[in-house]
Amino acid sequence: xxxxxxxxxxxxxxxxxxxxxxxxxxxxxxxxxxxxxxxxxxxxxxxxxxxxxxxxxxxxxxxxxxxxxxxxxxxxxxxxxxxxxxxxxxxxxxxxxxxxxxxxxxxxxxxxxxxxxxxxxxxxxxxxxxxxxxxxxxxxxxxxxxxxxxxxxxxxxxxxxxxxxxxxxxxxxxxxxxxxxxxxxxxxxxxxxxxxxxxxxxxxxxxxxxxxxxxxxxxxxxxxxxxxxxxxxxxxxxxxxxxxxx
Amino acid sequence: xxxxxxxxxxxxxxxxxxxxxxxxxxxxxxxxxxxxxxxxxxxxxxxxxxxxxxxxxxxxxxxxxxxxxxxxxxxxxxxxxxxxxxxxxxxxxxxxxxxxxxxxxxxxxxxxxxxxxxxxxxxxxxxxxxxxxxxxxxxxxxxxxxxxxxxxxxxxxxxxxxxxxxxxxxxxxxxxxxxxxxxxxxxxxxxxxxxxx
Amino acid sequence: xxxxxxxxxxxxxxxxxxxxxxxxxxxxxxxxxxxxxxxxxxxxxxxxxxxxxxxxxxxxxxxxxxxxxxxxxxxxxxxxxxxxxxxxxxxxxxxxxxxxxxxxxxxxxxxxxxxxxxxxxxxxxxxxxxxxxxxxxxxxxxxxxxxxxxxxxxxxxxxxxxxxxxxxxxxxxxxxxxxxxxxxxxxxxxxxxxxxxxxxxxxxxxxxxxxxxxxxxxxxxxxxxxxxxxxxxxxxxxxxxxxxxxxxxxxxxxxxxxxxxxxxxxxxxxxxxxxxxxxxxxxxxxxxxxxxxxxxxxxxxxxxxxxxxxxxxxxxxxxxxxxxxxxxxxxxxxxxxxxxxxxxxxxxxxxxxxxxxxxxxxxxxxxxxxxxxxxxxxxxxxxxxxxxxxxxxxxxxxxxxxxxxxxxxxx
Numbered sequence: 001x002x003x004x005x006x007x008x009x010x011x012x013x014x015x016x017x018x019x020x021x022x023x024x025x026x027x028x029x030x031x032x033x034x035x036x037x038x039x040x041x042x043x044x045x046x047x048x049x050x051x052x053x054x055x056x057x058x059x060x061x062x063x064x065x066x067x068x069x070x071x072x073x074x075x076x077x078x079x080x081x082x083x084x085x086x087x088x089x090x091x092x093x094x095x096x097x098x099x100x101x102x103x104x105x106x107x108x109x110x111x112x113x114x115x116x117x118x119x120x121x122x123x124x125x126x127x128x129x130x131x132x133x134x135x136x137x138x139x140x141x142x143x144x145x146x147x148x149x150x151x152x153x154x155x156x157x158x159x160x161x162x163x164x165x166x167x168x169x170x171x172x173x174x175x176x177x178x179x180x181x182x183x184x185x186x187x188x189x190x191x192x193x194x195x196x197x198x199x200x201x202x203x204x205x206x207x208x209x210x211x212x213x214x215x216x217x218x219x220x221x222x223x224x225x226x227x228x229x230x231x232x233x234x235x236x237x238x239x240x241x242x243x244x245x246x
Numbered sequence: 247x248x249x250x251x252x253x254x255x256x257x258x259x260x261x262x263x264x265x266x267x268x269x270x271x272x273x274x275x276x277x278x279x280x281x282x283x284x285x286x287x288x289x290x291x292x293x294x295x296x297x298x299x300x301x302x303x304x305x306x307x308x309x310x311x312x313x314x315x316x317x318x319x320x321x322x323x324x325x326x327x328x329x330x331x332x333x334x335x336x337x338x339x340x341x342x343x344x345x346x347x348x349x350x351x352x353x354x355x356x357x358x359x360x361x362x363x364x365x366x367x368x369x370x371x372x373x374x375x376x377x378x379x380x381x382x383x384x385x386x387x388x389x390x391x392x393x394x395x396x397x398x399x400x401x402x403x404x405x406x407x408x409x410x411x412x413x414x415x416x417x418x419x420x421x422x423x424x425x426x427x428x429x430x431x432x433x434x435x436x437x438x439x440x441x442x443x
Numbered sequence: 444x445x446x447x448x449x450x451x452x453x454x455x456x457x458x459x460x461x462x463x464x465x466x467x468x469x470x471x472x473x474x475x476x477x478x479x480x481x482x483x484x485x486x487x488x489x490x491x492x493x494x495x496x497x498x499x500x501x502x503x504x505x506x507x508x509x510x511x512x513x514x515x516x517x518x519x520x521x522x523x524x525x526x527x528x529x530x531x532x533x534x535x536x537x538x539x540x541x542x543x544x545x546x547x548x549x550x551x552x553x554x555x556x557x558x559x560x561x562x563x564x565x566x567x568x569x570x571x572x573x574x575x576x577x578x579x580x581x582x583x584x585x586x587x588x589x590x591x592x593x594x595x596x597x598x599x600x601x602x603x604x605x606x607x608x609x610x611x612x613x614x615x616x617x618x619x620x621x622x623x624x625x626x627x628x629x630x631x632x633x634x635x636x637x638x639x640x641x642x643x644x645x646x647x648x649x650x651x652x653x654x655x656x657x658x659x660x661x662x663x664x665x666x667x668x669x670x671x672x673x674x675x676x677x678x679x680x681x682x683x684x685x686x687x688x689x690x691x692x693x694x695x696x697x698x699x700x701x702x703x704x705x706x707x708x709x710x711x712x713x714x715x716x717x718x719x720x721x722x723x724x725x726x727x728x729x730x731x732x733x734x735x736x737x738x739x740x741x742x743x744x745x746x747x748x749x750x751x752x753x754x755x756x757x758x759x760x761x762x763x764x765x766x767x768x769x770x771x772x773x774x775x776x777x778x779x780x781x782x783x784x785x786x787x788x789x790x791x792x793x794x795x796x797x798x799x800x801x802x803x804x805x806x807x808x809x810x811x812x813x814x815x816x817x818x819x820x821x822x823x824x825x826x827x828x829x830x831x832x833x834x835x836x837x838x839x840x841x842x843x844x845x846x847x848x849x850x851x852x853x854x
Contacts, residue, residue, distance in 0.1 A: 049496065052599050059496035091506070103510050107397045108423045115312030119269075126293045127271035128310065135311060138424025203424075336685050339752045342784050349817045350847045355751065355784065362751050368513050368545045370751075375844035386847065393512040 020191075020213035020230050025120050025133050030206040032235035033197075037084040039152040042106060043092055046071050046156070048219060051163040051190075063160075063219050070224030071158060078228055087150070096148045105140050109155055112137060113196055116208050133238065135205045137198055145200025153200055158193035158227060160218045190214055195231050207235055267296035272308055278443065279306045283322025284381070284414065287439035290432060292318070300364075302332050314396075316420030316429045318436065324413035330356065331364045339363045346411040350375060350386045353406045357388050361402075367392035380405040381414055381442055391422065401426040405437055416440065473709045474647050476655035476717065481587035483557075485536050493599075494555070494592055501556040508542055508558075515543040515563055515741075523737050524561055524579070527572065531580050531656040539586060541579075547748040549674060553582040555591040566738065567745035568673065568761060570768065572730035573666035577657055581667070584652025590645045597642075647706055654713050663727040664714035671702055671710070677760045684756025731768070743808060746777045755785040772804030776811035783814070795822055802831070809838035813848065820851075 033039065046068045049057035072088050079086035089095040092102045112135050119126045120133070145151065191213040199206045211231045217223040272292040278285050281304060288308075295307035295317065308318045321330060329343040341360045348356070354375055361367040374389040385407035392400055399422035406415045418433040420426030489495050508514070515521065525541045532539065539557045546562040553559045559582055569575045585591065641649070650667065658664045682689040702710070718727065738745070750758050758781040766774050779797030782790040798815035801807045812835040820828030832848050842848070 058493055058599070059500050060492055061495040061499045062492070064496075064499060092510075099510070104399065104423055107399075108421055111314045111396060111398050111421060112311075115314045118314075119312050124267065124269060126269050126309070126312065128291045128293050135315075136424065138428070140423050336687050338681055338685060338754045338757070340754075342753055342786050345786065347821065349821065350844070350851065351813065351817050352783070354844065355780075359751050359753050359784065362547070362748070363753065368547070368748075372843055374846075376846040377850040395513075397507075397512050399512060 020211065020215060020226075022209055022211045022230055023121065024207065024209045024236055025116070026207040026236060026238035027133050027204060028131075028238040030235075030238040032207075032237065033082065033084055033152055035083050037151045038149060039079060039084055039086045039154055040095065040148065040150045041072070041075060041086060041088045041154045041156060042095065042102075042109075043089060044068070044072065044075075044156040044158075046158045046218070048160045048162075051161045057159075057161045067158075067160060067218040067224065070221050071156075071218055071228060073221070074225045074228035075156075075232070078232065086154075095144075097144055101140065102144070105137060105144060106155075108137055108140070109196065109198070112205060113155065113194070113208075116196070116205065117194075117210070120208070121210060133205075133208070136203045137205065138203050141198055141200055141203035150200055153198040154232075155196040155198070156193070156231075157195075158191070158218065158231075160191045160216075162217075191216060191218065191227065193227060193231050197235075206238075209235075267298070269293040269296060269309075279320040280304050280322030281306075282443055284320060285441050285443055286320075286436050288432070288436050300332055302328070302330065304328075305330075310429065311425060316418070316425040318429070318433055319415070319417040319419070321413065321415040321417075322442075324415075326411065330360055330413075330415070344413045346408060348408065350377075353386050354388050357390065357402075357404050357406075361390070361392050365392070366394045368395075369393040378405060380407045380416070380437060381409060381440055383407045383409050399423070403430070403433070409442065414442065473713060474651035476651040476658070476713055479584075479588070479648065479652050479655060481537070482589045483537065483587060485538065487537075493596065497592070497595060498556045501554050501558060504554070505540070505556075505558050508544075508560075511544065513544050513546070515545055517543075517741060520566070520737065520741060524575070527576050528559070528579050528583065531576060531583060531660050533659065537583075537587070539583060545748070547752055551578050551582050553585045553591070555586075555589075555595070557586050559583075559586075563741075563745055563748060566741070567749055568677070568764075569670075569734065569738070570673075570731065570765065571666070572734040573657070573662040573728065574670045575734065576660065576662045577653060577667035577670050580653035580656040581649045582653075583656060584649035585641065585645070587652060588645070588648055590641055590649065594641060594645065643703070643706075646702065647709065650702065650706060650710050651713060654710070654717065658717045658727075661726060661728055663729050664717045665711070666729060668707060668710040668714060671707055673764055675707075677757050677764070680760035681754055681757035684754075684759075735768075742773055746773065750777050750780045750784065753784040755781050770800075770804075772801050772807030772811060775801035775804065776808055776814065779811075779814055779818075791818075791821070794818060809835050809842070812838060813842075813844075816848075817851075 046064065047059055048063035048067045049059040052058050076086050076088070092099050092106060095102045116135055118124050119129065141153065144153070191211065193211040195209050196205055197207040198204065209231055211227070213227070213230070216226050218227050270293070272288065272294050274287075274289055274291055276285055276287050283304065290310075292308040292310060295309055295313055297305070297307075301307070302321070302324075304321055304324055306320045307313065308320075309316060324330065324344050326346050327343050329341045331341045333340050341363055342352070342356050344356070345352070354372055358370055358372060361370050370390065370392040372388060372390050374387075376387050378385050378387040380387075385405055388402075388404045388406070390402045390404075392402070394400075400419060401422050402417060402419045404415060404417040406413065408414075416433075416437050418426065418429060420429055489498050521541070521543055524543055528539055528541050529536075537557060539553075539559055541559045541561055543561045543563060543566070547564040547567070548562055549564045549568055550562040551560065551565050559579070561579070565578060566575070653667055654664050657667065679689045746762075749761060752758070759778065762774050762778050762781065775797050779794040779801060782794035782797060794814075795818040798811060798818050801811040802815045812831050816828045816831030816835060818828070819825070819831060829852055832852055836842065836845060836848055836852075839845075
């Protein structure tokens, strides 16, 4: 099981209408970053593919490269507008810290992200976390922040696909295959994304958002702007309730 | 001793809407575990992991943050011939069944086989084996580290005692970064609070 | 080394230069190894959109793999495997990268971009360098003939979804199925399918290509059929031990499936044909000494990965097949371990005897003394047992279980 696969399932569960849906969860004490903050985007993972008649997404290099450039550009512009400074570490080597330690941190985040998705989005609620959102990356994240002087780390996955003809008949098969552990979403052109914000002063995952959308095209600057705005533009402070905000 | 694979099955269950497994609350205070074989007294609240098709009846799992991050396993009163994993006679790979005359070496390799076979640990290392007291009896404590497909380094500690010919065990499993170390003191408290019924 | 290279040059001349195989190859459906030419060239870069996308995903996977915690942390072994691959491919540098990953399953796989994964479970079963080269050559054949791309396009045309559902269902029933494979799977299921479901025709072609590379390099062509014969025999032994019928698919879904009887016969026949066309067949080598020297330091961990899976039929077969070249303290120790884990009626006695045999070897691993000690104590020879445990602590004072063993000693 891995984060990306779980998220595709999460997105599938969320997307029932032809529109853009997001669902946020946040720490109760969370306030969105403002002012002069330094944020690092950790190894963003953005891909765009062609949904083939065979029922699988075939990644397209040119689309992926274009979308990656667009999304990261939108992200930089958004944080600059808030007074902050976003640094993109395309690879773990660019993070400015010991690569092996960053790698361990990124992998821990995968497990934490998967846990958040399972227990906050997919119905496997943990009774002790009913009114809480308190997952952490621990001391290693704090050390990373101390060494690199970043205030926040943002983890971002986004994928988009465009369908070829003859997809509808395979929808059921696609969903079933998800259920047995390998995901093939056959719902037509589909965006799914998630973002996770870690406060490097405490190591806490303070804010988490998932997005599912059947409109838009992140291969265009406009579509990428829309995705970034929908996913990250409206960070809500934490709400002390059981239900996720948004 | 939950596995990522087992977790996928839980998810399968969910998406097929055939059954919705539910985590239940374990409140602080005295509580019976493993079908009443042992009683423990946790100081904080835990979440009881729903038993899946891979869980043996004498097993119970708890977690704070989710089984991918940390879990405590209780096995109480396993009789000779039973294994710590559910398996069929025709499975190529089998976790050695429990025997009442198992040496410390046998218990250590039983844990290793469990992780290699059932958890999918391609990398597994026993890091410490020492005598301890558990349930008021001489017992073996095994520390280990392992890695499965998600590449996250994990640690584990198992306490195993053979009492009246039956196996009693408590185990902590968690990520090497943060979650194992975070849960360890409370695990030790729960172990210290444990009594047979 | 120099002699070896020269011999390869001679053989290359002999086989390709003279065109002796192209003429007079038996008329049958069998693929003529010498008729195969690479479909990629050194420095090959894909041009088509689907192949470029596939390569991009492979690169993503390779980036993760390069820092994987599952990589065998042994530069000597990593570079040895890489060197054999290069040797097979001769002067032309196709840019194939090899990664030895820790996985007890017998397997090697080639990705569309020339990245090759070699499992430690494969190394555990090799008896000489020629056998290893045979498997690597087969995988190189898949790359040079661009099989995974062909397969990818083929799958795309068909209903891949059905195939994926089948694959996933099969995987879900396996006991393990949680390995590096999941990582590749998470990046692209289609990619995994393309690498794992080669057609029969493609497999035959890779067999033939592998033989060609093997022979050109001066390795015994018979090594390829020998590897498969061993694997089939091991799986049969595994099935017998669990009292069930042998089927190809009784092995884990992600394990390489042995070739059909037909492919086996073709392999053996082609190997004979190649051998008969070389004047002095003694020129072919198996390079067993080189392999044994390389494998010696990792033999213990290779066997441990397999034995701890408690698949006694497979494990005991493997030990016996390695012991054809002579029993060692390590092999006897693991024989005892296999019996101990199996835990059958007479297995305590068998394990006890095997440990006793193990410690008689000067190369017995310290763990053999520990196992021997516990076995002696359990069979009522407490003094012998204590002496053996004490010897274990002398050999390995910093053993992770030293405290436990000391405790046993004072009881």
